[in-house]
Every structure is written in C-alpha cells, then in structure tokens.
Amino acid sequence: MSLKASSNKRVRNLSKSFIREVEKIIKYLSKDLLTFFSFIFSVMIILMALLPQYISPYDPYKIDPYATFKPPSLEHLFGTDDLGRDILSQVIYGARTSMIIGASAALLSILIGTLLGLIAGFYGGRIDLAISMVIDAKLSIPTFFLILVVIAIFGGSMINMIIVIGITIWPPIARVVRAMTHSIRAMDFVEAAKALGASATWIIFRHILPQTIGVVLSLGILQMGSAIIIEAGLSFLGLGDPTLISWGKMLSIAQTYISRAWWMGFFPGLFLFLTILSFNILGDKLYEYYNPKLREKVVYI
Amino acid sequence: MGLARYFVKRILFSIPLIFIIITINFILVHIAPGDPLSYIVGTEYVSPEYLQKLRSEYGLDRPLWERYFIYISKVLQLDLGISYRFREPVINIILERLPATLLLMLVSIGWSSAVGILIGVRAAKGYGRASDKLASTLASISVSIPTFWLGIILIIVFGVMLRLTPTQGMLSPNFMGARQLTPEMMIDILWHLILPTLTLGTVYLGTYIRSVRSLLVDELGKEYILFAHAKGLGSSYILWRYAFRAVSPSIIALLGLNLGTMLAGATLTETVFAWPGMGRLIYESAIARDYPVILGIFIFIAISVVLTNLIVDMINAVLDPRVRY
Numbered sequence: 001m002s003l004k005a006s007s008n009k010r011v012r013n014l015s016k017s018f019i020r021e022v023e024k025i026i027k028y029l030s031k032d033l034l035t036f037f038s039f040i041f042s043v044m045i046i047l048m049a050l051l052p053q054y055i056s057p058y059d060p061y062k063i064d065p066y067a068t069f070k071p072p073s074l075e076h077l078f079g080t081d082d083l084g085r086d087i088l089s090q091v092i093y094g095a096r097t098s099m100i101i102g103a104s105a106a107l108l109s110i111l112i113g114t115l116l117g118l119i120a121g122f123y124g125g126r127i128d129l130a131i132s133m134v135i136d137a138k139l140s141i142p143t144f145f146l147i148l149v150v151i152a153i154f155g156g157s158m159i160n161m162i163i164v165i166g167i168t169i170w171p172p173i174a175r176v177v178r179a180m181t182h183s184i185r186a187m188d189f190v191e192a193a194k195a196l197g198a199s200a201t202w203i204i205f206r207h208i209l210p211q212t213i214g215v216v217l218s219l220g221i222l223q224m225g226s227a228i229i230i231e232a233g234l235s236f237l238g239l240g241d242p243t244l245i246s247w248g249k250m251l252s253i254a255q256t257y258i259s260r261a262w263w264m265g266f267f268p269g270l271f272l273f274l275t276i277l278s279f280n281i282l283g284d285k286l287y288e289y290y291n292p293k294l295r296e297k298v299v300y301i
Numbered sequence: 302m303g304l305a306r307y308f309v310k311r312i313l314f315s316i317p318l319i320f321i322i323i324t325i326n327f328i329l330v331h332i333a334p335g336d337p338l339s340y341i342v343g344t345e346y347v348s349p350e351y352l353q354k355l356r357s358e359y360g361l362d363r364p365l366w367e368r369y370f371i372y373i374s375k376v377l378q379l380d381l382g383i384s385y386r387f388r389e390p391v392i393n394i395i396l397e398r399l400p401a402t403l404l405l406m407l408v409s410i411g412w413s414s415a416v417g418i419l420i421g422v423r424a425a426k427g428y429g430r431a432s433d434k435l436a437s438t439l440a441s442i443s444v445s446i447p448t449f450w451l452g453i454i455l456i457i458v459f460g461v462m463l464r465l466t467p468t469q470g471m472l473s474p475n476f477m478g479a480r481q482l483t484p485e486m487m488i489d490i491l492w493h494l495i496l497p498t499l500t501l502g503t504v505y506l507g508t509y510i511r512s513v514r515s516l517l518v519d520e521l522g523k524e525y526i527l528f529a530h531a532k533g534l535g536s537s538y539i540l541w542r543y544a545f546r547a548v549s550p551s552i553i554a555l556l557g558l559n560l561g562t563m564l565a566g567a568t569l570t571e572t573v574f575a576w577p578g579m580g581r582l583i584y585e586s587a588i589a590r591d592y593p594v595i596l597g598i599f600i601f602i603a604i605s606v607v608l609t610n611l612i613v614d615m616i617n618a619v620l621d622p623r624v625r626y
Contacts, residue, residue: 034438137321140610141603144565145583146325149599152587153333229447233569236449237584251449255573262457269450277445284441297518299428300527301536301544 038278049099056089069261079263094247098228105227108166110220117177135171156240165227218286225279247272307625315611322603381597391597402578413502417509425517443507448566452500452573469575497574516548550621557613561606
C-alpha cells in the first residue's frame with residue numbers, strides 16, 4: 001500500500017517535472033520569431049497528418065474531367081491537377097505520408113543509433129573501435145545512393161522505405177551518443193554507482209540514457225527532416241510507393257506540365273520546403289538548448 | 302617521415318572501405334528478387350541447355366565464395382557488367398556521362414563554396430549580431446530547400462515566365478552532332494549551365510556558411526587571437542591571415558566530404574533539367590529497372606568518394622603538419 005502510494009507520488013512528481021521541462025522548452029523556442037513560426041508550422045503539419053479527412057476540402061483521389069488544370073481560385077485554393085484533383089487536398093494527405101515515413105524512420109534510426117552509441121561509449125576498447133569503424137564507413141558511403149539502390153531493387157513500398165532510410169541514417173546519432181556516454185562514464189557518480197554494486201545495464205539505462213534523451217530528441221527531429229526529403233527525392237525519381245499521395249510524386253507529375261500549370265509543383269514543394277525548414281530550425285534550437293555551451297561563445301574579434 | 306606514415310595509415314583505412322562497398326553491392330545483387338539469368342535472356346524462350354551454358358559462362362553455378370572473389374576481381378578491373386537497356390558495358394556508359402556531371406558539380410562547388418566562405422566569415426565576424434543571424438537564417442533556408450523544387454521554380458520563373466534561359470539539356474539543337482568543340486558551342490553550354498548550377502549550388506551554400514562560421518567562431522575564441530589584438534594587428538588581418546588560415550584545412554576536407562552528398566543533389570538537378578550526366582542516367586535506369594547500371598553507378602560513385610576523400614586528406618597532410626599527427 002505504502003509502496004503504491006510512493007510510486008504514485010513519484011509518477012506525479014515525474015509528470016510535473018516533465019510539464020515544467022516542456023514549458024521551459026516552449027519558452028526557449030518562442031524567444032525568436034523564426035523558431036516560433038517553425039513550431040507553429042510543425043504543429044500544423046502534424047494536425048494535417050493526423051486528421052486529413054476533417055481538414056481537406058475535397059477527396060484527394062476524386063477525378064473531375066471538367067475541372068482539369070484550374071488555377072488557384074476560391075473554389076480550389078491551390079488549383080487542380082491534370083486529372084482535375086484538388087491540389088490542396090492532395091497536399092494535406094501528402095503530409096500524412098511524409099510524417100509517417102519521417103517519424104518512423106527517425107525513430108528507427110534513434111533506436112539503432114542510441115543503442116550502438118551507448119554500447120560503444122560505455123564499454124570502449126575493441127567494441128568501441130568496431131562500432132566507430134562502422135560509423136566512419138557509413139559516413140563515407142553516399143547515403144542517398146545506397147538508399148536509392150536498395151529501393152530500386154526491392155521496391156519503394158512504405159515499409160521498405162522506412163526500414164531502409166532508418167537503418168541508413170543512424171550514424172550521426174550514434175556518434176553524438178557515443179561521445180556523450182564516453183564523457184559521462186568518466187564522472188564520479190558512475191564510479192559511486194559501481195561501488196554500490198550497480199550493474200552495467202543499470203548504469204547505462206538508469207544513469208546515462210536519461211542524460212542523452214534531450215540531445216537524441218533534437219537530433220531525431222533533424223533526422224526526421226532528412227528522412228522526409230529522402231522520401232520525397234525517391235518519389236520524385238519515380239521510385240516511391242505508387243499507391244501513396246506524396247509531395248515528391250506530385251512534383252514529379254508537375255514537371256510534365258510545368259509551362260501549363262505552375263501551381264501543380266509550387267504548392268507541394270512549398271509545403272515540403274517549409275516542413276523541412278521547420279524541423280531543421282526546431283532541431284537546431286533544441287540541440288542548442290541541451291548544449292548550453294553552444295549558446296554563447298567567447299570571440300575575440 | 303611523419304608524412305609517409307600518415308599516408309600509409311590513411312591508405313590502409315581506405316582499402317577495407319572499398320571492399321565493404323563491393324561487398325554491399327555483391328550482397329544486394331544476390332538477395333535481389335529473381336534469377337539473374339532472367340535479366341540476361343529477358344522474356345524470350347530459351348532452351349534449358351542454353352540456360353545451362355549461360356549459367357556456367359557467367360559462373361553462376363560455382364559456390365558463393367568463389368563468385369564473391371570473381372566479383373571483386375571483375376570490379377577491380379572496372380568490369381561492372383552489361384546494361385540491359387543499351388547492351389553495352391556499364392563502365393563505358395558511365396564514363397560517357399561523367400564529364401557533364403563533373404562540369405555541373407565543379408562549377409556548383411566553385412561558386413557556392415566561394416560565396417559560402419565569404420558569408421560564413423562575415424557571420425563569424427559579426428558573431429551574435431544581426432549579420433550573423435541573417436547568415437544563419439540564410440543557411441537554414443539553403444539546406445532545407447528541396448533541390449528539385451528549386452529547379453522547378455527556377456524553370457517557371459526564368460524559362461517559362463521571363464524566357465531568359467534555356468531550361469532543358471546541355472546544348473541547343475543546332476549544335477547537336479557537332480564533331481568539335483567550338484567557342485560558340487562552349488558559350489551555349491555555359492548558357493545551359495546557369496539554371497542547373499544555380500540550383501545545385503544554392504542547396505549546398507548553407508553547408509559552407511554553417512561550417513565556415515562554426516569553425517571560425519571556435520578559432521576566434523582562442524587566446525592567440527586575443528594576443529594578436531594586443532599586438533595591435535587589425536581585425537580583418539587577424540580574421541583572414543590568422544583564423545581563416547588555421548581553419549582552411551578543415552574547409553578543404555569538408556569540400557571533399559561534400560562530394561558524395563552533392564552527387565545526390567546532382568542526380569535530382571539533372572533529372573529536372575534533363576542534364577545528360579550520371580544523375581540523369583540513374584533516373585532513366587531506375588525507371589527502366591536497368592539494375593547493372595544502377596549498381597555500377599553506385600559502386601563507381603562510392604569508390605570515387607572514398608578515393609577523393611583520401612586525396613583531399615593527403616593534400617591536407619602535405620599543407621598542414623597538424624593533420625599528420
């Protein structure tokens with residue numbers, strides 16, 4: 001009974017400190033205008049991805065032979081495409097594809113990168129050497145082409161894309177986590193925990209992992225941006241999932257009608273650009289927030 | 302003495318990398334769906350005897366490890382197989398397309414690194430002030446722009462609306478089939494190069510701004526800079542002759558490292574502008590499912606990137622004694 005009560009209290013304390021942390025982060029992000037807009041835009045994109053059926057004005061697949069190549073108007077804010085489909089509705093549904101692939105691939109890369117980084121940084125020695133060599137090797141092989149080759153051979157279904165992108169973009173995360181683990185491991189409290197009989201797994205997951213979460217999260221947001229642009233690039237090259245509505249595919253179709261309907265390519269590309277820009281700015285800011293040393297440097301000039 | 306040791310060490314690190322790349326390719330070929338022979342004979346009917354003959358001719362009946370060594374030796378002899386689409390050795394097709402890509406990439410690297418360095422230095426000089434924030438915003442925008450979208454926008458504005466520049470290909474139709482490179486032809490190529498290089502360079506401008514800025518900011522925080530001020534040297538003298546010189550090896554290394562990622566951008570740029578280079582070749586091969594060409598280009602690019610990094614590091618080691626240790 002008392003154990004349960006104390007664990008309840010613990011959970012309440014934890015959630016309270018979590019909310020306080022989120023408040024602090026939002027406050028930090030609201031300090032400059034560009035970051036604030038990035039935050040708002042990201043929330044908007046997430047809403048578009050979660051609830052497209054409530055937001056989009058038309059069915060994105062609905063073909064209307066009487067309304068092909070309509071320029072932007074009040075009826076169709078972003079115009080219509082070669083088959084008379086509403087571009088705005090397609091852009092909204094395209095957000096779902098981008099976000100699912102971006103978030104899942106980023107999550108996968110976080111899992112792999114964090115785990116390998118923790119192991120390499122904590123154990124050091126030969127394990128570290130082996131993992132570091134894999135990281136270096138992966139960094140010198142052109143990522144986009146590796147993904148392109150695999151997708152060209154195995155097909156660009158959504159699940160293939162998530163797996164291939166996820167297992168290709170983890171090295172930057174592993175590198176940072178490895179360095180952090182390495183320096184945390186040398187601290188006195190780790191020594192103390194060891195003296196108290198804590199196992200390696202306990203120290204890694206209970207003491208080191210929580211300290212890396214913030215940085216990993218910010219890198220994850222950056223990775224999400226790169227996963228989204230990789231997916232768009234593959235779809236643009238005609239290697240994506242043919243059944244999905246994707247911003248990259250829309251741009252690829254728009255290319256054919258470039259002199260006839262500029263809106264077909266302009267709007268999906270604009271959303272792709274703003275999404276990646278927002279994620280990049282948010283990721284950078286968050287990284288800065290968790291690395292106070294980066295914020296103010298001394299410069300003698 | 303130190304230099305030779307560094308060279309050996311660096312070369313020894315590159316060799317396993319090349320083998321890893323070849324091995325990845327080998328694995329991909331072998332787990333790819335379908336019988337490799339079906340790619341050779343296509344959908345035509347052939348007798349089982351002929352299939353058997355082909356199988357032994359291509360060494361497909363030998364054990365896996367033997368095929369692996371055959372594969373490695375073939376790749377090292379630059380034999381990357383035969384294209385299904387062109388019925389020509391892959392390496393010839395790649396080499397034919399290489400100059401166009403190299404031209405596009407070198408011009409793009411040239412202008413974007415020069416402009417990026419200037420903006421990055423300016424940002425570091427005004428660290429924390431308005432010019433720095435402006436440069437950072439510019440860099441964020443640059444690295445976030447999707448290459449193909451920028452290309453399409455430039456085509457719409459300069460090609461369709463203003464009708465200023467050509468938007469497709471590398472040569473005007475009246476020069477096609479010319480045997481020799483005349484001055485008019487070179488001007489025509491440069492004219493066609495404007496939009497693609499603007500696209501590719503803009504996308505990589507941000508990387509240069511960011512790295513130059515952060516490298517310089519770290520350098521400018523060192524005490525010898527403060528000491529140089531105390532000696533009474535001028536700000537821009539210190540900035541360029543002291544700090545910039547100290548970080549320039551890292552910038553050169555960055556140029557080499559960027560080559561691999563820039564090729565990805567080149568693929569997308571060439572696709573938008575129908576630039577007849579390797580990137581366009583990848584796009585066409587991907588659509589035609591011409592696997593030998595796709596895999597051949599991957600291996601060619603990956604090995605070139607490894608070798609370029611090796612060369613860049615070696616140049617750096619010659620120029621900068623700090624790198625050697």
